[in-house]
Amino acid sequence: xxxxxxxxxxxxxxxxxxxxxxxxxxxxxxxxxxxxxxxxxxxxxxxxxxxxxxxxxxxxxxxxx
Numbered sequence: 692x693x694x695x696x697x698x699x700x701x702x703x704x705x706x707x708x709x710x711x712x713x714x715x716x717x718x719x720x721x722x723x724x725x726x727x728x729x730x731x732x733x734x735x736x737x738x739x740x741x742x743x744x745x746x747x748x749x750x751x752x753x754x755x756x
Contacts, residue, residue: 703743703747705744705747705748705751708740708743708744708747709744711740712740712744715733715736715740716737718733718736719733719734719737
């Protein structure tokens with residue numbers, strides 16, 4: 692199950708993922724808009740966490756946990 696969690700095949704708790712997502716979102720908003728490389732990296736991190744969150748939510752519904 693590569694690609695789940697931190698690439699270790701484990702699904703993280705959706706509540707923990709939401710906290711990580713919120714921190715990444717705050718970092719994105721605090722990033723200097725003139726620094727395009729950092730802005731893009733922060734945006735990609737948020738995107739990755741959003742996908743990870745929804746994947747985890749879907750898997751928890753499928754497995755019933």
